[in-house]
Amino acid sequence: LVGVVANQRLAQKFGDLVLQDASRAFREDVVAYIGQYGSWQAAIAQESFRAFVTRTRGLDGRSPGVPGTPPPPRMDRSASGPPAGAMPPPGRQRPPFRFLLVDPAGVALTKSSPYEVGDAVAQEDRRKSLPIVVKGETVAYMVPRGEVIYSDMDRGYIAAVRDALLFGCIAAALLAIGLGLFLGTRLSSSLRTLSNVIEQTQKGALGLHAAVRSNDEVGALARAFNQMSSELAHSHEKLRASHAQIEAQAAAMHELSVRDSLTHLHNRRHFDEQAGELCAKSRRSERPLAVMIGDIDHFKQINDRFSHAVGDAVLRQVGEVLRQNTRATDLVARYGGEEFVIAFADTSLDQAAMLCDKLRTAIAAHAWHEVHPDLRVTISIGVAALRRDDKLDKVLGLADDLLYLAKASGRNQVRAEVLDAAALTDETPVAEEAGNARL
Ligand SMILES: Nc1nc2c(ncn2[C@@H]2O[C@H](COP(=O)(O)OP(=O)(O)OP(=O)(O)O)[C@@H](O)[C@H]2O)c(=O)[nH]1
Structure with a gap:
């Protein structure tokens, strides 16, 4: 169960990271695009967003989030690559997400099924939107579309982590079973020793001690029993002595009662x-x-x-x-x-x-x-x-x-x-x- 939950959390976290990465890249591109031409409408009249991204980023024209562009597989983002969230060198990586761009009034600026440019975007889709701010002013909102698509490397990472997780879970389970068996055997052996001594005491053997030396609850129980057993034996010995004394006195009194003084x-x-x-x-x-x-x-x-x-x-x-x-x-x-x-x-x-x-x-x-x-x-x-x-x-x-x-x-x-x-x-x-x- 722990393994299943951890695996789900891992996939979710990985997806979030990929989304953050892609969002950052897309936002940078939009900010640069609008920043260069003043507004989206002015920019689109001069140069398509895809062309801008291709030019500035050196990609093959299928820019991240560019409408109609299927998400290509992501490439390696190893330590030698660019910092997380930044765009990789040309030709190396395509973010897996596509984004719908919406103006502050809720009108689609880019095409993304089922919306055409100029369509009013449903409130439900806009709920997931992230603001794009240029010079302190929110110029548009980006809405991530589609599911995360992992690169081979990502899948490799996930598989490796999943394997490690599985191994950890199995090792933990085996350890738990082994430990449970060990503790269970030790516990039952201690309890058996204790119950044997109690049974013998019940049959009249006094002063017995249970040889349980553990410091757990059974050990505490055994120590309490040993103490009680000692006290019982001591009391019994005193009772026996007093009984013998009473018997001797009774015999002496009886002797007196049957003898002439x-x-x-x-x-x-x-x-x-x-x-x-x-x-x-x-x-x-x-x-x-x-x-x-x-x-x-x-x-x-x-x-x-x-x-x-x-x-x-x-x-x-x-x-x-x-x-x-x-x-x-x-x-x-x-x-x-x-x-x-x-x-x-x-x-x-x-x-x-x-x-x-x-x-x-x-x-x-x-x-x-x-x-x-x-x-x-x-x-x-x-x-x-x-x-x-x-x-x-x-x-x-x-x-x-x-x-x-x-x-x-x-x-x-x-x-x-x-x-x-x-x-x-x-x-x-x-x-x-x-x-x-x-x-
Ligand atoms: N010192 C002593 N005298 C006792 C005791 N018990 C009884 N006597 C006395 O024993 C005497 C018995 O006397 P009698 O019954 O007359 O008999 P007797 O003098 O032995 O005469 P015969 O039996 O006829 O030989 C009494 O004087 C009792 O007081 C006792 O415990 N100690």
Whole structure:
């Protein structure tokens, strides 16, 4: 498109130059002609314009613009020739235009189809006329007629310029295509890199950076993304740390809520929850489960005789003995006051009774003299086993009854259930059942 427009402009400009050149020559001839004879009419009476031009310019009688003279081909106007617009040496050039000469009143002074000398020239044709001034007075108007006719040299010039233009256009188009392809490929590669990184970030990979180093819009986009990615990773790391801290705090709080603050054994609420689940599990799997309740003997006296602080120390150390002498799968808790409970998972009544006796012995043999030289501590224990359809309350109640039996039988002993629990009723004094218990 640029080539077509430039070509048209070139042809137009060239035509304008040719017209200017021819106009100048024609005007000079008319001015000289009228200047010599005073007026056109006086001049024409003396000598024809063509004869004048032939004489003065040395042309072959077919003067530029002379009516009826076909425009001959133009000759070379190279740098060695006359200045542009001036007439060339005789025989070398004929301007390609013919001119109609019109007097100031609009009457044709020369013949030029469709006008004869003396015809009134149409307003439309006169619109293109150029004034011819002699001694400050407009003596006539010249109207260019016909189309520009180029010389071989002109055509050569135009063809050369057109070729150069075509070459320039093709080269520019090829350059534009090449540059477009290069930039397009570079752009799409940068965008692909960036979109890959964004996709991976979307899938959860944090802290990724897009390796786009260009300084264009994509480079700016990549730098903004990298910045955002770093900030996101940093925020995520902070969030993760804070989440871990909250989780640790929640775990610590949960631990506090399920622990007894004095002995650090589990508390009663936690025991009830967990032992309830153990019971359900045991029933489902038909595996044995035993529960013991232990109560420190004459603990009130310990408090009263040795102080409350010694009483607390006794509770702590009894708890420690229980912890050290049980398995991780046993659920050990302080049930309240000086009372302790243990749920023995996967343990028969006989095994539990033996374990409890071991605990009883360990507590009695503990180095209580280190707390106070006169201190002696023993524990009484009741043990019961879970039976089909029993719930935790039932088995705990039975163990408690057996504990009461152990206390009643002289303390520092273990009582394990051997009879159907139905035999132990509220009305039946437990001590009377002592003979039905063993250990
Ligand atoms: N030091 C201390 N004493 C406690 C704590 N909890 C309960 N006690 C005391 O434990 C004592 C329990 O006394 P009792 O229920 O009469 O039983 P006992 O003196 O152990 O007598 P028997 O169980 O019959 O051997 C009470 O005096 C309570 O005040 C505690 O956390 N620390």
